[in-house]
Amino acid sequence: MNSSTSIDTSNQPDLIMQLCNHFTKNKPGLSTNLCKTAFSFLSSPAQIECSVPSDEQFVVVQIREMLREQSNSCEQFELLYSNMCKTNVLENRASVLHFLLKLAKMSQKEVRWGTIESLDRFPSTTLTRPKSHYFLKSGGSQESIRSIFQGHSTLKSVQSSSTNIPSSRVTTAVSSVWSKNELESVSSPLPSETNLVSDRELLQDIIYSFHGIEGRFLRKEVGGLGFTLDPKAGKNITPIQRGLMERLTGMSFLHNQLKQYCDSNDEQGGVICLALIATLRDELSSYYRTIALLQTALRKHPHDQPQMNLHKALVYIHEHRMRFEWLAYIAEQCNEKKGGALITAVHGFLQHGSKCAQEVSEKVLAAVCKPLFIMLSRWLLDGEINDACNEFFIEARDIAAAERLWHDKYHVRKAMVPSFITMEQAKKILATGKSINFLRQICKDSGQLPERDVLQKLSKTTSESLFSPEQSLEFDSALEKVYRETSLRVLDLLKNKYRLYEHLQSLRRYLLLGQGDFIRHLLELLVPELDKPAQEIYSHTLSTILESAIRVTNAQFEDEDTLQRLNVSFMGHSQGDTGWDVFSLVYIVDGPVGTIFQPTMTTYQCLFGALWKAKRMEFVLANMRKQQISMAKIFRKIKELKPVMHIIHILTSEMIHFLHQTQYYFLFEVLECSWAEMLRRVNQAECLDEIITAHTIFLNSVQCGVLLDDSSRQLFSQLRSIYNFILTLEGYQKALNEAATREFEAFMALKAKTEKSDMFGMTSEDEIIAKARVENFHQFLSSIRTKVRHLAQTYEQFVKKYLLLLSSSSNMNLQLLSVRLSFNDYYKII
């Protein structure tokens, strides 16, 4: 600054002279006078004192303060100042501003303190003075800047009235040029020396943008939803206005976002999504109402000062803005979601700390829950699902058979369960509707269900009962009640009308061999038939045998219905199978109880197979023992038979002991205990599911007990080998019996022959034949003896292995069985 001062100092006096001359245009005499005054001031020591270079910001603040009293000029100043700052034309901007400020302060003081005289003297200081227009002729010379400040001759200026040159001619000419500007100034209360955009215009634009329409100043963002100020049109907008506009356009952005969400999701999505959209549209229309009010307020005073400005507009829409912010957020969260998932998303906002968020989300939630609640009531009341878009949290699938309705048709859609419904509740809801469907479709029971009125009463209240914590208890209790009543109804029907207990009993009697005499008799009758290869067995022969078995035993007193359900069946057989491998009894269950029993029928077949086999072994062993006794009597004379028979006898006893213990374990420890447990559970059951569970548990425990489960597969195969030993031994004994009989008969025949003829009737030929026969028999005996001995050895090995497996089992009962089988440590397995 100093350097520049030193250069230009020479100019200063000239300039001051010029200034003085300018002020006293008409009176050259005065000019010298003025010059004197000016120089005296400038050369006074005050200049040195006051020459503190002032801070630009400080000056700006002071100007702002001064202008604050005038409504619009502050903004105008900001605009002017920012324009000034854009270029570096002024080297000493602070100084210039300071000068202006000082001058203004002084004149202001005079206005304040002065008389009417002073007002007259400085008419230009009042606000009402006519506008001064001027324009600049552009100069292309290098010195143009200087010329602008210097050459006032090039400034074709209309002097303000303070210069006392009323050049009306020029004024009119210029005003015609500026007429456009003047027209604008009609609407603006302030003299528009600038092209300042009025709040009114901006507001109109804002209102357009609130509807999502582009205006003069606001342009849509490319590829975006928001609006931006058009840089060209918005040149003359003050920073304050700009800031306000930007805040207001935020609203437009939110509006566009919501509208876009509404439009894009309108067609797709289900009823719940539509409910959300309807709520959003509702909010939008109330927002449009506010905008309309804003528009009216803007138009109300077309000639007066409009009451609406950007600040007020901001307040006007503030509430909507808050709501819209949350709505937009909710809508964003709900995007791509539907049904229960959507409700869960909205429900998350209910716990929000912000009151506005709570209100908004509550409103939205109430709306989206309404369709859900309707679906829910229909499901709970009528068991109907009307859910075209898969929004409900219970889904119905296609099922192949009616028996599968309970198991397969209805499912909980986990993703669609709203967060305010617990999984337990969802399961209850599922069970209730399922029960209704079960009653209607399977039981053909169309009677009025009890307790419907509770729910109906509930449905008359609002859907808010679903999520509001105060009423959720009520909902829960109503649900509980309906659930229990419906379940009880189902149980009542099953137990009384469809005789659940009788079916359970029959299954136990016939498939689990509870009816001993019948089974025993059936076994006896079936032996010749089942010994045949599997291919040669015909079901009609077996059916006849079954019939006769029923007729002879206590089974004949059984209910007719039960007996009709009983039948024989064959499992698929392969080469070498005998009838024993494929035979099975079946019990046909249909109707409502089929829901419980149908899925378990294969398990029953397996259980029957295992038990049947054990039963058969028992039968075989009993027959063997019988034969042994008769053989001992008949063949008392054949001494050679005794050692063999002795071995067989011992082995049979071992087997009988083994089998009896096994049978005992199966029938008493496994079957009876499980049965008692199941009966207890079934009696306590409150719904069909519990009965099904109890039954399944029963079957599983029996399956586990008779060594049919996965963990005891090895045990079971061991057991089967042991069974096979029994059968082998039976075969040996049979062969032995036959051989012995033949020998005995031949011997007897020989004896009779010798007795009939004379003393020496026995020819040498006979003798040779008899000798050979006896030799043969002895050979056979010794071979049988080796075989049986070998069998006894391997049998013992297998039993030992089996016992080892049993004792190493984690099941306590199996360990005890092992102890019992190897009583007094007979087998010495360790």
Place this chain on the structure above:
Amino acid sequence: MSESNETRVKDAKETFQALMELSNLLCTGLDPEALSICVRLCEAGVNPEVLATVVRELQKQVATENETLKAD
């Protein structure tokens, strides 16, 4: 070269226009010519406060002169 000149001139014009408006806004009572002289003085490094006092003083004197003329 000429282009930068043009922009400079345009800038100068705009700045002056802004100053003029500001001057009006602050009711200094300066016409464009007086303002341009004052701005140049300021740019030259004259103490703005003193300059303001001078200008005010000059304006006052001119006013009194006018008054006396009128009175005459």
